[in-house]
Amino acid sequence: MDQLAPREELLARLHESILDTEPEAAAEAAQAAIDGGVDAMEAIRTASDAITKVGDLFECGDLYLPSLMLAGEAMKRSMAILSQHISAEQASQKKGKVVVGAVSGDIHDIGKNLVATMLSVHGYEVIDVGVNVPPMEIIDAAQRERAKFIALSALMTTSMPYQRDVLDLLREMGVRDRFYVVVGGGPVTPEYARAIGADGWGLSAVSAVKVCDRLLEANSTPAQSTFVQE
Numbered sequence: 001m002d003q004l005a006p007r008e009e010l011l012a013r014l015h016e017s018i019l020d021t022e023p024e025a026a027a028e029a030a031q032a033a034i035d036g037g038v039d040a041m042e043a044i045r046t047a048s049d050a051i052t053k054v055g056d057l058f059e060c061g062d063l064y065l066p067s068l069m070l071a072g073e074a075m076k077r078s079m080a081i082l083s084q085h086i087s088a089e090q091a092s093q094k095k096g097k098v099v100v101g102a103v104s105g106d107i108h109d110i111g112k113n114l115v116a117t118m119l120s121v122h123g124y125e126v127i128d129v130g131v132n133v134p135p136m137e138i139i140d141a142a143q144r145e146r147a148k149f150i151a152l153s154a155l156m157t158t159s160m161p162y163q164r165d166v167l168d169l170l171r172e173m174g175v176r177d178r179f180y181v182v183v184g185g186g187p188v189t190p191e192y193a194r195a196i197g198a199d200g201w202g203l204s205a206v207s208a209v210k211v212c213d214r215l216l217e218a219n220s221t222p223a224q225s226t227f228v229q230e
């Protein structure tokens with residue numbers, strides 16, 4: 001019988017498959033990591049590290065759009081496998097539920113998925129409602145799931161106003177104080193986030209985790225909490 005590949009080798013294979021933008025290889029590497037006894041959380045951290053590097057390469061023009069999209073798919077395929085293997089103990093460390101979605105009119109999901117992954121790796125239970133989600137559907141999901149946070153992604157100036165609509169609707173419904181609302185995405189600035197009455201704004205997926213952590217630590221009522229930006 002073949003000897004099991006060492007842990008480092010399995011993790012390196014996963015990392016490489018995402019950097020090489022190969023969805024099929026990423027799914028296989030994720031399964032191999034699990035079969036080889038690698039902790040799912042550790043593998044998720046490795047995959048997140050790889051997709052963050054891919055994002056950096058894209059930002060500085062060293063990677064083109066089709067590759068970015070393939071890398072996003074590779075991340076998705078590996079996460080589908082790895083997330084099934086998070087242990088009960090790890091799952092019980094959850095800090096609370098976060099409804100994550102891209103608002104109406106916006107189908108960009110690479111950054112949103114990265115935010116969802118980073119939050120999930122850092123102990124949040126993520127309910128990803130997908131892309132192009134109308135404000136009321138996002139609020140319905142948050143109420144149904146008894147979420148603590150709503151994280152809204154918008155990549156276009158034309159979709160940003162729907163972040164405001166979510167907040168307006170929460171206020172109209174008298175439930176604004178039930179959820180911390182965190183916003184982000186390319187054109188969304190901290191000034192805009194403050195103006196629409198969000199609780200926090202984050203520049204990146206890593207920032208999204210920091211913002212949620214800081215809001216939890218502050219433990220104040222949503223909408224009355226100090227605005228957090230990272």
Ligand code: B12
Pocket residue numbers: 055058065068069072105106107108109110111112114115151152153154155156157158182183184185186187201202203204205206207208
């Ligand atoms: C990839 C891409 C696409 C892909 C999307 C694939 C997919 N599955 O997502 C495709 C080709 C389908 C596409 C389509 C379109 N796109 Co496009 N697209 C991009 C592109 C090149 C990269 C976006 C991306 O994935 N970046 C990489 C990820 C990792 O970064 P990110 O999304 O910014 O996310 C990070 C942060 O913003 C932050 N973040 C994101 N969400 C959140 C949420 C929270 C809560 C927090 C805290 C943080 C956070 O964390 C993320 C990770 O660090 C951008 C240009 C750009 N440089 O941004 C244009 C861009 C966003 N697209 C644009 C446009 C106009 C379109 C189209 C309308 C084009 C067209 N005419 O058909 C369509 C339709 C889109 C629609 N209806 O939604 C414009 C938007 C312009 C504007 N300001 O309004 C951009 C800026 C390009 C441009 N310069 O013109 N697009």
